Amino acid sequence: MQKLFASLMTVSVSAMLLSACGGNSNQTAAPTTPAASDTQAASAPAAALPSKIVVGLDDNFPPMGFRNDKNELVGFDIDMARAAGAKMGIEMEFKPIDWSAKESELKSKRIDMLWNGLTITEERKQNILFSKPYMENHQIIVVAAGSPIKVKTDLNGKVVGVQDGSSAVPAIEADAVAKSFKELKKYGDNVTALMDLGVKRIDAVVVDEVVGRYYVAKKPTEYVVLEDNFGTEEYGVGMRLEDAALQAKLQEALDNMKADGTSAKIANQWFGKDIVK
Numbered sequence: 229m230q231k232l233f234a235s236l237m238t239v240s241v242s243a244m245l246l247s248a249c250g251g252n253s254n255q256t257a258a259p260t261t262p263a264a265s266d267t268q269a270a271s272a273p274a275a276a277l278p279s280k281i282v283v284g285l286d287d288n289f290p291p292m293g294f295r296n297d298k299n300e301l302v303g304f305d306i307d308m309a310r311a312a313g314a315k316m317g318i319e320m321e322f323k324p325i326d327w328s329a330k331e332s333e334l335k336s337k338r339i340d341m342l343w344n345g346l347t348i349t350e351e352r353k354q355n356i357l358f359s360k361p362y363m364e365n366h367q368i369i370v371v372a373a374g375s376p377i378k379v380k381t382d383l384n385g386k387v388v389g390v391q392d393g394s395s396a397v398p399a400i401e402a403d404a405v406a407k408s409f410k411e412l413k414k415y416g417d418n419v420t421a422l423m424d425l426g427v428k429r430i431d432a433v434v435v436d437e438v439v440g441r442y443y444v445a446k447k448p449t450e451y452v453v454l455e456d457n458f459g460t461e462e463y464g465v466g467m468r469l470e471d472a473a474l475q476a477k478l479q480e481a482l483d484n485m486k487a488d489g490t491s492a493k494i495a496n497q498w499f500g501k502d503i504v505k
Contacts, residue, residue: 277477280319283309284339287324288417291442291498292345304438304498308362309343311490315481327417328393331355334468341478342466345436347395349461357469359479361462361505362491366437367399369454370444372425377432380456384408386431389421396434399458419443426450434458438499462505 285293285305293303301322313320325333330346333339334356345365348358371377377386383405390396392414400406413430415421421433422443433440437457444451465482467475485491492502 277316277474278318278340280321281313281340281474282321282323282338283341283343284323284325284330284333285342285344286327286417288419289327289344289436289439290419292438293322303344304494305344307494307497308485308491309341311485311494312478312481315484316477326393327391330393330466334466337468340467340471340474345438345463346466347461348464349395349398351398352466355469356466357471357475358464358466359475359482361464362482363438363463363503363505365461365463367396367434367458367461368437368440369456369458370422370425370433370435370440370451371431371454372428373450373452375431375452377454379454380405380458381408383432385410387411387413387429389413389415389424389430389433391415391418391421391435394418394436395461396436396458399461400434403458422451 285301287293287295287301289303291303292305293301296302301324306322309320309322323339325339327344330342331352334342342356346352346356346358347365348361352358369377369380369383377383380403385408387410388400390400390412397412397414400412406412413421415424418433418435418439421430421435422440424430425433426447440451440453444453465478467478482491486504491504495502495504
């Protein structure tokens with residue numbers, strides 16, 4: 229009898245202990261709600277940024293990007309790209325390309341960015357993701373000193389030079405005066421076109437203002453810039469359409485460079501004034 233009583237007491241105490249530790253066995257445990265930080269961690273990670281960016285450029289496009297006397301790549305856009313890379317913590321590598329094949333170079337991933345006086349156009353937006361405009365530019369008309377050409381309509385019957393693949397080509401072709409040209413002669417680069425102008429093989433060159441004025445300033449007695457032009461355009465940095473994360477990071481760097489004076493300092497070194505938007 230004492231053994232039975234002891235056994236009953238043991239069972240009773242065990243039941244009390246289980247009740248105290250586990251609560252009501254008929255209750256269903258409430259589901260655990262994840263914290264906000266857990267939810268964010270479970271979401272898809274942001275696209276990883278590269279450790280190095282290959283920048284495609286035309287290395288004969290002073291003062292934006294060109295080779296100096298030591299064959300080093302220098303220029304306004306190169307300095308801007310290096311400063312942006314430093315802000316982003318990403319190495320910038322510069323790769324000269326055939327500028328007329330720039331979109332295929334970008335799409336094939338042989339380069340990651342186009343940063344060399346690249347004009348933003350609606351047509352290019354179909355294949356290129358652009359930064360915000362960082363500079364305004366005009367397609368100016370350069371003639372030889374003493375030329376009878378004074379206004380755009382004077383190009384009637386003349387041979388006009390232009391860089392193949394540049395934004396000057398569609399700008400000219402969109403203007404009615406282009407139909408009056410004797411020839412629109414396309415060159416591999418602006419430098420060769422301006423050299424031909426200097427020896428009077430052609431009558432005029434339509435070129436990006438930043439390039440044209442750079443050369444006119446070097447040879448002010450040989451070239452003249454007309455007041456007429458073939459329109460205003462904006463420069464931007466080009467990336468692949470899918471590189472939205474890179475675009476956002478680059479734009480943050482460009483905005484910071486504008487705010488802290490970095491871009492103004494670079495512009496003053498190359499143009500004598502701050503021309504960055």
